[in-house]
Amino acid sequence: MRGLKKRRRVQIILVAFVALAVSTGLIGYAMRDGINFFRSPSQIVEAPPAPTEVFRIGGLVEAGSLQRGQGETIRFNVTDGGATVPVTYTGVLPDLFSENQGMIGTGMLIEGTFVATEILAKHDESYMPREVVDALKEQGVYRHAEDEPPGGS
Template sequence: MTRKGRRLVLIGSALGVLAIAAGLMLYALTDTIVFFRSPSEIAAEHPAPGTRLRLGGLVKQGSVEKQDDAHIRFVVTDGGADVRVGYTGLLPDLFREGQGVVAEGQLLPDGSFRADSVLAKHDEKYMPKEVADALKKQGVWKEGEGVQ
């Protein structure tokens, strides 16, 4: 084999190893990527139970139920659909009914959502773009008017 041929084999092997490494890294990241969904998108798409995602919307008025063991249940809505959420732990001080919330966790087989973390937004100006867009799409929230 000539020197040019060995060089081409070496370059081809290096590119192959890099491609395999990149593929393995992307495969490893698929378990850590969490997608945002609104309650209406969850109702329309029916993601598989156990799917990790971020759920965003408004805490429905009259839906917060606090139990004795720091377990809280509430409903997240975007005006088009509702999703029941269960969470064990301390809620942010700004969490209340009618406010924007983003919960990260997984869907359960019964269609409810078990949250690992809950983020409350103190002002609709600071609501994540995805949540605000979903609420605007449902006609629940409009820029400059606040949460309805």
């Protein structure tokens, strides 16, 4: 009787371990498309990602690069001060999207152009996504809004 209880306990532990391993694997498989890595334009130029990889790009919208085409397709360049990546986006841009402002886009790099499926822009005068601030600080071009002289730059 005692051996039967011990064997049953071992079986339950093994079944629980297998169930935990299978559920962990399924969760990882389900989340593989939901994880998007952030890259700055400099990182993209140095080591371009695979054409099928979905990732996020962030930086400043380069002044003078915003071009509105026919329909809803918009072209612009994103820069971090060290490199520039051309971006195309089809859709309606956020109201606060403009040149010389921070942005983050989600999409893929196809033939050297980032094709965005989503564009996020700053939401107030001093906000910039943390990843963009970090990338701009690495390039030495980030200036905090408090550091700017009165009247803007």
